Amino acid sequence: MSKVIKHYEYLHTIPEIGFEEVKTSAYLADQLEKAGFQTTSHVGGTTGIVGVYDSGTAGPTLALRADMDALGHVIDGVHCARHTCGHDAHSSMVLTAAEELIKEKAIQKGRLKIIFQPAEELGTGALAMIKGGAIDDVDMLLGLHIRPAEECKTGQAIPAMYYSASGTIETVIAGVPAHGARPHLGVNAIDAAVGAINAVNAIHLNPNFSYSAKATKFLCDSGVTNAIPAEAHVFWDIRAQFNSTMDELRTKVLQAIQTGAATVGAKAEAKVIKEIPAAELDEEMTAILADSIREALGDEGLLKPFSTPGGEDFFFYTREKPEIKAGFFGLGVNATPGLHHPDMHFDIEALDSGVEILKIAVKKILG
Template sequence: MDCKNFNEISQEVINWRRDLHKIPEIGNDLPLTVKYVKEVLDSFGVEYRTDFSNDSSVVVTIKGSKGQSEKCIALRADMDGLPMSEELDLPFKAINGNMHACGHDAHTAIMLGVVKTLNEMKAEFSGTVKILFQPGEETNSGAEPMIEGGCLDGVDFIVGLHVGNISTELEQGEIGVKSGPLMACMDKFTIDVKGNSSHGAYPQGSIDPVVISSNIITSIQTIISRELDPIDSAVISCCIVNGGTAFNIIPDKVQIVGTARALTKEVRKHISERIGEIAKSIAQAYRGEVEYKYLFGPPPVINDDEVSKVIFESAKRAIGEDKVVELKKPVMGGEDFAYYLEKVPGTYVFLKNPLYVDGVAYPHHNGKFGLEEKYFVNGVKFFIQTVQDYLND
C-alpha cells in the first residue's frame, strides 16, 4: 500500500476515533458504539456477524481472492470505555459521564482502518482474516462469550495492540514486541473482618476489626517480600478499606478489597492461597473472624515465542526498524486478551502515543488521559503488514 493511501486512511481513522470518543459506553452494553461500527462496516461492504450471547460483539471476515489457502489470522480491538468523567477540554469531548480513558476508541478506529484497507486489497492475499470488535474488556466479560461463540474457529494465531503509555521502554510512535509474559493476571480479593463493637473509650470491651485489618494489610505484603523469589514479579494492593460509622465507636466489621497481580500460574496460585491463610491466622490471634473470597480474573498475557518473532519482523517492515523495540520487561497491568491466548497462539503489542498535556503524559484511567492521533496510522500499518506476511508466506 503506498504512502498516499496510508495518509488518507490515517485521517479517516482520526475522524472515526473522534466520533467514537464522544459516545463512550460501558461493559457489554454498547448500543451506540456498535451501531456506529456497523454503519462504517456497511459502507465498506464487508461481511460480519453479531450473533453472540450479547448484542455488542462484531466479527468481520475478509477472505483473500489471490488463491486458495486454509490459513486464518485473527486481529482484535476492544470498544468499551470507563465510568468516569473526562477532564480534557477536547472539541470531541465525551459529555455522557463516561470516558474513553484507556484508548479503546482508538483501537476500534485503527481496526476500522485495517478492515477498509484489507477489503480493498483482498486480491493481493489468500487465506482469511477475522477481525474481532470486542466489548467488555474493562469488565473482563467480553472475550469469553466471543470465544464461546466461535470467534476463534479455524484461527491459526491472533494479534492485538494497545495504544497509550504502557511501557517505559518505548519512545513516542514506537511499537514494542515481547515474547513470553507481557502482562499480569487481573485478580480481585475481598477480606471481611468480623469483630465486636465497643465504645472507643473502652477498647477492652471490643474485638477490634480495625486493628485486625491493619495487621492483615501489613502482613500480606510479606508474601511478596519474603515468600516469592525476588525475580518473580507480583503485586498485592489493598485498594478499598471500609469500616466504622463514628469517631468514637469501634466497629464490628471492616472490609478490605484489593487486587493481586502475577506473571505465572504458580505465583498466582500461591498468592491466592496465602492471603487467605494469613488473614485467617491473624484474625484468630486477635479473637476475630475472617471471610475470604478470591476472584480469578483474566490470566497473565503470555505471548507465543514463535509468533512474537514473526510479529517483530512484520512490525519492522511496517514502520521501520528504528521504530520497533524488543521489550525486556513485562508490565503488571492486565488484559482479557489473555483468554484468546489460552486458546490459540498469539502476540499482544504496545504502541506508544500518549498526548502530553502541559508537559505531562497522564496515565490510562485518568481524566486527563489523551492520545497523539498522528501515530494511529502506525497501528494500521502494523496490522496490514502482519496479515500480508503471514498469509502470503
C-alpha cells in the same frame, strides 16, 4: 484526513462503558458490513461484534481483536464515561486495517476475522466473547495497545507486550460489636483488618519474579465514634509477572488474610472477584510482528519486548484456547500524562502506523 483518524474522532465522541457500547458497536458493525465482512452482532449476548471475510482458498483463520469500552470517571463530581485508555484508537486501527485489506484484495488465503470486544476494563469481555464462540475457529490472533510516552514514543513499537496476571480479592471481616468503654467484650474489626493487611504485606515470594499485593480499599464504620465496629470490608489488588507466580501469591494472600484477622479473634471471608491471566505469546507471531514493525517504522522503530505490571483480558483467549498462536504489540503514540488519567491524550497521527503494522502482519499470514 486519513480514514483511521476519521473513525477515531467519531468513536472518541461516543464513549460507553463495558457492555453498554451500543452506539460504538453499531458503528463498527455498519462499517465492517460496508467493507464486505459477514458481520454478527450481539456475540455472547453482549455488544460484541465479529466480522468474517473468507478468501475462498484454504488457509488459516487469523483474527484481529480490538477492545471498545471506555472508562468510568468522576470529573468535577459528575460520573461520566471517557476514552482514557485508547480503546477507541484500537478499534479505529483494526477497522481501518480491515477495510484497506479488503479494498486492496490482500486476503489471498484463509479467513480474516475481526473481533470487536466489549468490557475489557471489567475483565469479563473476552470471556463473554469466548462463550459466544468468537474464537472457536481461530488459529491465530493479534491484538495491540497504545503505550504511554515513557515506554514507547511515536515512531516506535514493541513487538511483544508481556502483561502480568492481576486480580482483586474482596474480604468481609466479622468481629464483635461492643461499647467503646468495654472493648474487652468485643472484637474490633479495624484491628482485625489491620492484622490482615500486615500479614499480606509480610508475604515474600521469589524476588526473581515480580509480584505485588496491597490493600486498595478499606471500609469500616460502626456509625458512632464510641463503639467497637463489628464488620470491615477490605479489597486487595494482586499482580504477578507469571501465571505460576500468581497461583502461589493468591494462595498465600488468602491464607494471610484469614490468619491475620484471627490474631484478634475475628473471622474473615475472602474471595477472588476478578482475575486476569498473564500474557502467553507465540514466538512465531512475535517474530511476524517484529518484522512488520521494522518494515513500517524502520530498524530504529523496533523496540525490545516489554513486561508490564498492567493486566489485559486479551489473554483469556490463549488461556481458554492454548493452541491459538497469539501476538500482541504495543504502539508508541506519545500518550501523556498516562493511561487511565482523565486527561490522557496522544498523537493521533501515529494511528496510521498502527494500521500499517497490522496490514503488513496480515499480508504475511494470509497474503
